[in-house]
Amino acid sequence: xxxxxxxxxxxxxxxxxxxxxxxxxxxxxxxxxxxxxxxxxxxxxxxxxxxxxxxxxxxxxxxxxxxxxxxxxxxxxxxxxxxxxxxxxxxxxxxxxxxxxxxxxxxxxxxxxxxxxxxxxxxxxxxxxxxxxxxxxxxxxxxxxxxxxxxxxxxxxxxxxxxxxxxxxxxxxxxxxxxxxxxxxxxxxxxxxxxxxxxxxxxxxxxxxxxxxxxxxxxxxxxxxxxxxxxxxxxxxxxxxxxxxxxxxxxx
Amino acid sequence: xxxxxxxxxxxxxxxxxxxxxxxxxxxxxxxxxxxxxxxxxxxxxxxxxxxxxxxxxxxxxxxxxxxxxxxxxxxxxxxxxxxxxxxxxxxxxxxxxxxxxxxxxxxxxxxxxxxxxxxxxxxxxxxxxxxxxxxxxxxxxxxxxxxxxxxxxxxxxxxxxxxxxxxxxxxxxxxxxxxxxxxxxxxxxxxxxxxxxxxxxxxxxxxxxxxxxxxxxxxxxxxxxxxxxxxxxxxxxxxxxxxxxxxxxxxx
DNA sequence: CTTGATTATTCAAACGTTTGACCAAATATT
DNA sequence: AATATTTGGTCAAACGTTTGAATAATCAAG
Numbered sequence: 393x394x395x396x397x398x399x400x401x402x403x404x405x406x407x408x409x410x411x412x413x414x415x416x417x418x419x420x421x422x423x424x425x426x427x428x429x430x431x432x433x434x435x436x437x438x439x440x441x442x443x444x445x446x447x448x449x450x451x452x453x454x455x456x457x458x459x460x461x462x463x464x465x466x467x468x469x470x471x472x473x474x475x476x477x478x479x480x481x482x483x484x485x486x487x488x489x490x491x492x493x494x495x496x497x498x499x500x501x502x503x504x505x506x507x508x509x510x511x512x513x514x515x516x517x518x519x520x521x522x523x524x525x526x527x528x529x530x531x532x533x534x535x536x537x538x539x540x541x542x543x544x545x546x547x548x549x550x551x552x553x554x555x556x557x558x559x560x561x562x563x564x565x566x567x568x569x570x571x572x573x574x575x576x577x578x579x580x581x582x583x584x585x586x587x588x589x590x591x592x593x594x595x596x597x598x599x600x601x602x603x604x605x606x607x608x609x610x611x612x613x614x615x616x617x618x619x620x621x622x623x624x625x626x627x628x629x630x631x632x633x634x635x636x637x638x639x640x641x642x643x644x
Numbered sequence: 645x646x647x648x649x650x651x652x653x654x655x656x657x658x659x660x661x662x663x664x665x666x667x668x669x670x671x672x673x674x675x676x677x678x679x680x681x682x683x684x685x686x687x688x689x690x691x692x693x694x695x696x697x698x699x700x701x702x703x704x705x706x707x708x709x710x711x712x713x714x715x716x717x718x719x720x721x722x723x724x725x726x727x728x729x730x731x732x733x734x735x736x737x738x739x740x741x742x743x744x745x746x747x748x749x750x751x752x753x754x755x756x757x758x759x760x761x762x763x764x765x766x767x768x769x770x771x772x773x774x775x776x777x778x779x780x781x782x783x784x785x786x787x788x789x790x791x792x793x794x795x796x797x798x799x800x801x802x803x804x805x806x807x808x809x810x811x812x813x814x815x816x817x818x819x820x821x822x823x824x825x826x827x828x829x830x831x832x833x834x835x836x837x838x839x840x841x842x843x844x845x846x847x848x849x850x851x852x853x854x855x856x857x858x859x860x861x862x863x864x865x866x867x868x869x870x871x872x873x874x875x876x877x878x879x880x881x882x883x884x885x886x887x888x889x890x891x892x893x894x895x896x
Numbered sequence: 897c898t899t900g901a902t903t904a905t906t907c908a909a910a911c912g913t914t915t916g917a918c919c920a921a922a923t924a925t926t
Numbered sequence: 927a928a929t930a931t932t933t934g935g936t937c938a939a940a941c942g943t944t945t946g947a948a949t950a951a952t953c954a955a956g
Contacts, residue, residue: 405696405726405798427931443796444657445697449916459933461918466931470916474657539795543788544695545852546657553856561857582857583874590846591839597849598794598842604805605813605834622835630882679905701942711907716943718905 404446428466431456435477440533443540444474478541478548482555485534489556492520493563500567510571511633517567518592518627519620525596526611526619539597561585571631588627595619657698680718683708687729692785695792696726730793730800734807737786741808744772745815752819762823763885769819770844770879771872777848778863778871791849813837823883840879847871 434456438447449470453460467473499513525535541549562576564585569576572584595602602608608615625635686708690699701722705712719725751765777787793801814828816837821828824836847854854860860867877887 405723406796441796443695443697445695448914450914459931460916461934462932464917471657536795539849542850542853543791543795544693549852553853557853558857561853579858579870580874583854583871584878586846586850586854586857587843587875587878590850591843593850594838594842594846597791598838598845600797600801601794601805601809601813602835602838605810605838606831618831619835622832623839626836626839626882629884630878632881700940702940711905712942713908713944714906722942 404442406442427456427458427462431458431463431466431473432477432480435473436481436537437533439474439477440537440540444546474546475548477537478546478551481534481537482551485531485538485556488524488530489560492517492524493559495520496563496567500563500570503570505570505573507571507633510567510631511628511636514567514571514628514631514633515624515636517564518624521592522595522616522620522623525592526616527613528611535596539593543597561589564588568631571633588630591623591627679708679710679714683710683715683718683725684729684732687725688733688789689785691726691729692789692792696798726798727800729789730798730803733786733789734803737783737790737808740776740782741812744769744776745811747772748815748819752815752822755822757822757825759823759885762819762883763880763888766819766823766880766883766885767876767888769816770876773844774847774868774872774875777844778868779865780863787848791845795849813841816840820883823885840882843875843879 431452435447435452438452438455449463450460452473453463456463463473467476496513496517499516500510503509503513524531538552541552561582565576565581568574568584568588569578569581572581574581599611603610606615628635683704687699687704690704690707701715702712704725705715708715715722715725719728748765748769751768752762755761755765776783790804793804813834817828817833820826820836820840821830821833824833826833851863855862858867880887
């Protein structure tokens, strides 16, 4: 239990004590579909913070408060459990990103060539995205999980790309193309979209750096608002859009 | 050797075949400090692409063409080997980032309030950084290694922060502060610097996305130049700096 | 310029533990 | 009774680490 001494055998790089997530249950057929969900939820959290190799089936069974055999009963192996975890993750983040993307698409279509409206919907989108990505209510383990997939894509990356990344990039592509009056299919637009989104995601991906440099130790609503308020004018400038006056893009 | 079937026991998530890196050697005392370096080099590559848990001492010994015991003889354990790998990494990337940072500092100091000069040195810095980060000659495994540390900091993150991240952010902070005529200590500047650098780094961190969206399969010099040429005007716009005319910031 | 002890390094083999997978028995639900 | 789920345990393989002998370089003594 001592982390300061590195004498442990087969120790993890950054040991994380397993957290109790579910209450104890009776024997026999207590969980049903419930324990399957519990395994999936715990698997997501553990994979997100330790990676695939950092999570053992025993760690997982302990965290999910189920027997070791139950995991293999429900999912038939660790690799397939990971697959199902990604499947679940994609479904889970849909309701969080879907409305933001949909609204951006509608706003861009409605804005047409009106640069003030384009600026306003850009600001709204960035603010919503920061809130979704950095805010703590939902997407707690999902974002680290995704960032891990982006950096070290597994066989499931194609699913994430098709179902979640492409729609987001396409929507932002429409915005950037409208702001620059350019064809959304241009490689230039693809690059600028990536820089656009990367600017936002880097605050989630490298939060250790942000916290160390800004003297924070978590993303509070105030911190997130400060980040959004600071970055939005910069992004508008990069797109050549006029600054937003006041009280624009506050909420969906 | 078949990756499509998930029937392996204790298999890695993304299996990577070990690559031969060094030639065979005689017995006795052949390597000396040489085999120590070989271990360190292979450890960096393997840790970078598979993470700490994804690398076994046997994998490493095989890749470095040394005996299993030699690793513990030289480094006294896996955890300490990781520590030494980070130490070496910091020393290795110094010559690549140091001149870029130093030149940026000098250029910013020389530019003063001249916004054209600020724009020119910004463009030069961004181009140099893209070349260093995405270019393939050096920093091959170093960047993925660093990005892994940023996303999932270990005990060694503080070293990287102090020795490599802080100087870079401080230098960019001076640039951004000069462009906005603001105090470099402002939290706003800290945030903008992070967005600035994150914009660049995201092309390395999420290269799987970039390649999939742009239809690339590697970063060629032409690709890197296209990225830089596209992003630089955008960054200048975000800083409110004038566009660079031509042939600025091509090389150090 | 040969010796012989000393040191530094490599090697094969094993240690005990943990891993993912698997099983037959037990238990609760239908 | 039939089905679905949980249980405790076993398995071979892989894990990080340790060991002791073997081998080559080093160097003082002769």
